[in-house]
Amino acid sequence: MALRMTARLLIVLLMLAVPLELPGCGPFLPEAAFHLNVDPEAPADFANGKLGILQPTYERLYQVIAYRYLIGVGLNPDEQQAISPGPHEAVLTAGPSDPWLAARNQVPGVKPVHDIDAYREINKPNFYGSYLNCNDDAFRTAAITLARFRGKPGEMDWIAAQDTVFADCSHDAAIPPPARLPELRADRAYQIASAKFYSEQYDAARQDFQTIASDTSSPWRIIAPYLAARCLIRSGKWDAAVGELQHIAANPALARWHASAVGLLNYIRVRQHPAERMHELALALVQPNSQASVAQDLTDYRTLFDRNVKPSEDDDLTSWILSFQAGGAGALEKWRARRTDPWLVAALQAAGPKDASVPELLAAAFAVKPDSPAYITVNYQRVRLMPSDAARTLADQVLQVDMPVSALNQFRAERMRLARNFDEFLRYAPRTPVDSDAKGLDLLDDDSATMLDRAVPLALLKQAAAGTQLPEATRRSLQRTVAIRSLVLAGSPNFDDVFRLLNSPGGSPFVRSGYGRYTQNPAAIDDFRDNWWCAASGTSAWRPPQERQESPAVVADFLPEADRQQAAAEWRKLAALPAGPDWLGAQTLAFAAQHPQDPRVPPALYLVVRASRYGCTDDKTGDFSRRAFDLLHRRYPSSEWAKKTPYWYR
Amino acid sequence: MFLAIAGMVAIAFLWPRPADPLPGFPHVFLWAWERPENLEFLDPHAAGVAFLARTVCLGGGSVSVKPRLQPLRYSPGTVLMAVVRVEPRDSSLPPADDAAAAIADADAIPGVRALQVDFDATLSQRAYYRELLGDVRRRIPASMPISMTALTSWCQSDGWIGGLPVVEAVPMLFRMGPGERPARTFRPALCQSSAGVSLDEPLRQPPAAARLYLFNPQPWTASTYRAAIREVRKWH
Numbered sequence A: 001m002a003l004r005m006t007a008r009l010l011i012v013l014l015m016l017a018v019p020l021e022l023p024g025c026g027p028f029l030p031e032a033a034f035h036l037n038v039d040p041e042a043p044a045d046f047a048n049g050k051l052g053i054l055q056p057t058y059e060r061l062y063q064v065i066a067y068r069y070l071i072g073v074g075l076n077p078d079e080q081q082a083i084s085p086g087p088h089e090a091v092l093t094a095g096p097s098d099p100w101l102a103a104r105n106q107v108p109g110v111k112p113v114h115d116i117d118a119y120r121e122i123n124k125p126n127f128y129g130s131y132l133n134c135n136d137d138a139f140r141t142a143a144i145t146l147a148r149f150r151g152k153p154g155e156m157d158w159i160a161a162q163d164t165v166f167a168d169c170s171h172d173a174a175i176p177p178p179a180r181l182p183e184l185r186a187d188r189a190y191q192i193a194s195a196k197f198y199s200e201q202y203d204a205a206r207q208d209f210q211t212i213a214s215d216t217s218s219p220w221r222i223i224a225p226y227l228a229a230r231c232l233i234r235s236g237k238w239d240a241a242v243g244e245l246q247h248i249a250a251n252p253a254l255a256r257w258h259a260s261a262v263g264l265l266n267y268i269r270v271r272q273h274p275a276e277r278m279h280e281l282a283l284a285l286v287q288p289n290s291q292a293s294v295a296q297d298l299t300d301y302r303t304l305f306d307r308n309v310k311p312s313e314d315d316d317l318t319s320w321i322l323s324f325q326a327g328g329a330g331a332l333e334k335w336r337a338r339r340t341d342p343w344l345v346a347a348l349q350a351a352g353p354k355d356a357s358v359p360e361l362l363a364a365a366f367a368v369k370p371d372s373p374a375y376i377t378v379n380y381q382r383v384r385l386m387p388s389d390a391a392r393t394l395a396d397q398v399l400q401v402d403m404p405v406s407a408l409n410q411f412r413a414e415r416m417r418l419a420r421n422f423d424e425f426l427r428y429a430p431r432t433p434v435d436s437d438a439k440g441l442d443l444l445d446d447d448s449a450t451m452l453d454r455a456v457p458l459a460l461l462k463q464a465a466a467g468t469q470l471p472e473a474t475r476r477s478l479q480r481t482v483a484i485r486s487l488v489l490a491g492s493p494n495f496d497d498v499f500r501l502l503n504s505p506g507g508s509p510f511v512r513s514g515y516g517r518y519t520q521n522p523a524a525i526d527d528f529r530d531n532w533w534c535a536a537s538g539t540s541a542w543r544p545p546q547e548r549q550e551s552p553a554v555v556a557d558f559l560p561e562a563d564r565q566q567a568a569a570e571w572r573k574l575a576a577l578p579a580g581p582d583w584l585g586a587q588t589l590a591f592a593a594q595h596p597q598d599p600r601v602p603p604a605l606y607l608v609v610r611a612s613r614y615g616c617t618d619d620k621t622g623d624f625s626r627r628a629f630d631l632l633h634r635r636y637p638s639s640e641w642a643k644k645t646p647y648w649y650r
Numbered sequence B: 001m002f003l004a005i006a007g008m009v010a011i012a013f014l015w016p017r018p019a020d021p022l023p024g025f026p027h028v029f030l031w032a033w034e035r036p037e038n039l040e041f042l043d044p045h046a047a048g049v050a051f052l053a054r055t056v057c058l059g060g061g062s063v064s065v066k067p068r069l070q071p072l073r074y075s076p077g078t079v080l081m082a083v084v085r086v087e088p089r090d091s092s093l094p095p096a097d098d099a100a101a102a103i104a105d106a107d108a109i110p111g112v113r114a115l116q117v118d119f120d121a122t123l124s125q126r127a128y129y130r131e132l133l134g135d136v137r138r139r140i141p142a143s144m145p146i147s148m149t150a151l152t153s154w155c156q157s158d159g160w161i162g163g164l165p166v167v168e169a170v171p172m173l174f175r176m177g178p179g180e181r182p183a184r185t186f187r188p189a190l191c192q193s194s195a196g197v198s199l200d201e202p203l204r205q206p207p208a209a210a211r212l213y214l215f216n217p218q219p220w221t222a223s224t225y226r227a228a229i230r231e232v233r234k235w236h
Helices: A002-017 A043-047 A060-070 A077-083 A098-104 A136-149 A155-167 A182-198 A202-213 A224-234 A238-250 A252-272 A274-284 A294-306 A316-325 A331-338 A341-350 A358-366 A375-385 A388-398 A405-417 A422-428 A446-455 A458-466 A472-489 A495-502 A545-550 A561-575 A580-594 A601-614 A621-635 B002-014 B096-108 B123-139 B152-158 B222-233
Strands: A119-121 A130-132 B028-032 B037-039 B048-059 B062-067 B072-074 B080-088 B112-118 B146-150 B168-171 B194-198 B211-215
Touching: A043 A060, A043 A077, A060 A294, A060 A316, A060 A341, A077 A294, A098 A136, A098 A155, A136 A155, A155 A182, A182 A202, A182 A224, A202 A224, A224 A238, A224 A252, A238 A252, A252 A274, A252 A294, A274 A294, A274 A316, A316 A331, A316 A341, A331 A341, A331 A358, A341 A358, A341 A375, A358 A375, A375 A388, A375 A405, A388 A405, A405 A422, A405 A446, A422 A446, A422 A458, A446 A561, A458 A472, A458 A561, A472 A495, A472 A561, A495 A580, A495 A601, A580 A601, A580 A621, A601 A621, B028 B037, B028 B222, B048 B072, B048 B096, B048 B112, B062 B096, B080 B096, B096 B112, B096 B123, B112 B123, B123 B146, B146 B152, B152 B168, B168 B211, B211 B222
Parallel strands: B028 B048, B028 B211, B037 B072, B048 B080, B080 B112, B112 B146, B146 B168, B168 B194, B194 B211
Antiparallel strands: A119 A130, B048 B062
């Protein structure tokens, strides 16, 4: 009875432990990122001029921002707000019609409407598409207009007509009837024109808007010419639209619609004259105080860039982005001609330490002041290009400067590369994940983990695991790695240790980077089969060994020759090590043959079969699994371990 | 000997095969996702187009629809299948019938001959998905078949999709995770008539299926289509 109660309690606890929401795909395991390639870790800081180490892989939005700062223009707070870089929610969180619906549904006696589809499908043969027919402004304007009618005669009539107008957003072509009340006449004329506009009757709508424009008593007469021009755009008569929009933009009486008219002129120009517009945008985007236009200009510029519009030869912004994103192609010549920071950054990026151009580039980089947005980037390149001693001194200086975490990590990586001894290596091996949740938790990046794994002898690994230079979590993990590495490198492994390892699926002789194993408890089976280790010659999702094998030999220059040789000899043995379940199977079967009466043998055979199920396997694992299974059932058929082992695993 | 061979050939031809759940539809469909796609190069007899028509977002107890905003061009006579992707945003799902209405609306797109629902439902959402499909089925004409995409696990290990009111479940044999390989056959009958593969992964022959759906993470071009078809022809 007690057992049954316990089982029930366990089931309840399990139900409570399972999160309500599980993703349909996956697994999406946490991955430590030490610098980002597509966008900076703090886009708002970047937009404020904290560029860190500028990456050529960043999106063009960030290249434009960087260029502005590198030429000294930067972004004022309003411009930063206007472009607001950062992740955007792709899904519609609020409908464009919400302001209107909120106002409309408050009117007593009106049947509530909860959604208006603002998109309309395009009905053309052999074509499918849809577009945003009714923009936010339409719904906002309707809400404001409704306030004018609240409590007055004709309120319900006006709302009914407006419902008809907005039904045309998605599919209808209904037109409100003419107004019966004189006080509704002008507004109804506007509603009728709007309904025609949204139902794609552009010629008729245009005629109506022109009539409204000439009606001096209509509150809509000022906007009407602008809407008449929009009818021309919607019907594809762009040349005619340009003439009207230019007229509006030049008419002081229509000042309220100047900016909108210019916006539409630019809309047409992007489509009619993409190369010319791209050049205009490249010039506009480097102007200060552009908060009114910078967001749309950036959108248009990036759109044209994505369409591979051929840039103008004398367009510095575009040329620089093209060069910088292509690894600095042609940048040296441009820098020599122009001597500007953007081109210095691009030329430094393209340079190799032995290039003849390095002295002049380093001299120019030296002149960049600490308060320059280029300072972190050019000094990172200086460290990369300078001779080791000078680079080391410079890296130590710059590491004292406040900079983004990603930049700090990259400087640490360079400084680790320049380490003169093991202590220095350990000091710069840990990095900080850029993930804000993980701040303060330093981990090993791939370069530092690979160096420890392949180029550092076991004796020094023990020293690092016992010392205080590495972060505590990394040291704990390294201590386990050292213990298992000692075991697998031993000529005749102690079975006590083998047995312990059989009970420790998180054990591996390899050093791992990042967050390591998802299941933190080394004694627990990992649900994603990250248990024990994979053969260095095999394949695995968790530790791609092909990359390690194909990568050049890893050598720790900072170690004495004897240590390097010792590390290489150890790595040769580790590289030849079979997958964890195979190694454990071989050790257990050998011990079982020699010590059939040892009480640990039956559980060990059970654990070997378990390892073959949950561990990283290869084409030999099934053989060990079968042999352990056979021996367990043949020699210990009535043991609890045999009963717990109904299958073996290929 | 001759009789034995003749007998084997006869068995091979006469062995009952699953009836094509989409008779008259092409045996290859190109998935056209939310990007400008010009598929006018496509021979309408050779391949159909399953295009993302809309995304139905479920969250906060309500439905919001994100329509396709990128143009899709195709040849006259192309068989069209409207794909509706369903994306739950939180655990507060709206009434299934509300979501079904948003999905079923896609059947009104001119030229569409079938609907395909793409919903990576979690374990806890399966009952909801079942109800949702039932509601969609009731809302659209019986002559409009419903297809659904399926995570491979639905077709090879748990079989929860049995009895859903759809004519086929298309196992998506891509983005399966490292080291995973699809089974040689799929047990649920719904999974046996079609398969989906992606051009950016090594094209492995899927389990025998009458109909293939090809996913391309890039816009389709005549050359990528021809290359895919060359590969596919090796399987049959």
